[in-house]
Amino acid sequence: MLTTDKLSCNILADLLVAHGVHQVVLSPGSRNTPLVIAISRHEGLTDHVVIDERSAAFIALGMAIQTGEPVAIVCTSGTALLNYAPAVAEAFYRRIPLVVISADRPQEWIDQDDSQTIWQQDALAPYVKRSCDLPSYTDFPNGKWICNRLINDILIEAVDGRKGPVHINVRLDAPLNKLVDVVPDSSRIIRMISPRPELPTAEARRIGERIASPKKVLIIVGFHEPDEKLNRALTKLARVSNVAVMIESIANLHSPLFVSRIDSTLCRMDSTQREAMAPDVVITAGGALVSRFVKDWLRSLDKVEHWHIGLSHTTVDCFRHLTLRIEMPPAIFFRQLASAMQIFKTPSDYGALWRSLSYKAIKVHEKYVESSPWSDLRAFAQIIPAIPPKWNLHLSNGTPIRYAQLMDCNHIHRCECNRGVSGIDGCSSTALGASVMYNGTTLLITGDMSCQYDLAALSSALVTPRFKIIVMCNGGGGIFRFISSTSNLPELERYFAVGTKLPLRQLSDGYGFAYFEAYNLEELLRSFDDFASVADRPAILAVFTPAELSAEVLKRYFQQQ
Secondary structure (H helix, E strand, O other): OEEEOOHHHHHHHHHHHHOOOOEEEEOOOOOOHHHHHHHHOOOOOEEEEOOOHHHHHHHHHHHHHHHOOOEEEEEOOHHHHHHHHHHHHHHHHHOOOEEEEEEEOOHHHOOOOOOOOOOOOOOOHHHOOOEEEEOOOOOOOOHHHHHHHHHHHHHHHHHOOOOOOEEEEEEOOOOOOOEEEOOOOOOOOOOOOOOOOOOOHHHHHHHHHHOOOOOOEEEEEOOOOOOHHHHHHHHHHHOOOOEEEEEOHHHOOOOOOOEOOHHHHHOOOOHHHHHHOOOOEEEEEOOOOOOHHHHHHHHHOOOOEEEEEOOOOOOOOOOOOEEEEEOOOHHHHHHHHHHHHOOOOOOOOHHHHHHHHHHHHHHHHHHHHHHOOOOHHHHHHHHHHHOOOOOEEEEOOOHHHHHHOOOOOOOOOEEEEOOOOOOOOOHHHHHHHHHHOOOOOEEEEEEHHHHHHOHHHOOOOOOOOOEEEEEEEOOOOHHHHOOOOOOOOOOHHHHHOOOOOOOHHHHHHHHOOEEEEEOOHHHHHHHHHHHHHOOOOOEEEEEEOOHHHHHHHHHHHOOOO
């Protein structure tokens, strides 16, 4: 096979395939020419070209989220690498295996006023599990061995234990376009086998006995990829009388036994109920929680044990009550715990009481929404139930994820949001990347400010008719009109809830999207059906809601009893 003469690039292409990387997102450049040649000519790799490196990294993130496999991103030298930082940080806190590959100049030219020469090798250090620096010259004793060992090691690290991003900095010297004939897939592969972690049976029984009735046990799951084994285990635990299971909309877990609308339930409880429902032990799994109500409530309690289950990079003590950290996959732990607790039969009404409180809160929710004027809340209450069962849903940060938390999302096939670091910067590109890897429809619900932040996604050649976007046009930064830290400031409109002049109709025309809009409930009912049925091109639905009224409706929502 005729390919680049750079040995490090050819080894890298071989080992990407060997370690489970099939998708690579490339951005144009000059210094990364040998990498582009090696990757684009390798039959085991599928490449996608995205010009904007920030968008490219989030698109790769979306691909990795959807497939569960590591995805590589490749950029040229200089500041191109720094544009990857937001997506890499998100990948780190979401435990997503991105393989960051940056081209670089030979080390002797750094800081010598040569173009595109910055210190790249540790540029992403806080947000990657490991990084390595491949030398520009390999024609020395052990040069091939060093490259092979370093690449094998770092690719193993991406998917071992707590998954996450890694960084390979590849130094390349001119000429960059020289070609030679090489044998593909001839690089030495180092594999690693990690034994499946399980608790000893006796230890599982001890833990089960420790939290058996009359102890009150509250299990809370944050963002998580769909996991049928975890779903079955938690459903079994939810049938144990002293256990209640709370899940967020992006936990991707579904059972009528789960309390799935946390904020709606907690905000309806008075102080006496909150005191009575305080758990003895709270067990968390998954990622960071969206719900501020549950975090504030649990932090306010005096006596509660907190156990966290999962592969963590540090001790996470979000509620300030952590007493036990169990480093193993949640699906395995909860399966063992569910089995261990079956022998304990002392009755309790704890789980049933939580479900009763949730049911009552839903009735209050439905009554309030039905009587509410046209607003963000009314729009979301119409949109979420209308999403077809096989669509995947992506939510931007700010308004959309918080409103979705109040709705019934049990019918949604898969629900995602960038809650690793909760930024708005790459929500559209992440959803786009996921849509590339999903054969069904992917719907993004975003705010006008978040949409404006990531317009590069709309211009991508990767957009297909399976990608749909709903933009909540509520005057920009609607969440700032609600949260206490900004809602009463005189600087609100100028510096926080910044109005956007987002020409969505013109953008839709320019980028080939079908365009729909709604200014009231009746228009939304009509427009959504047309929006959902478009099959020959991607579509945008702009939903216009009153800014101040939407914030007031949401504030009153949390005051209803």
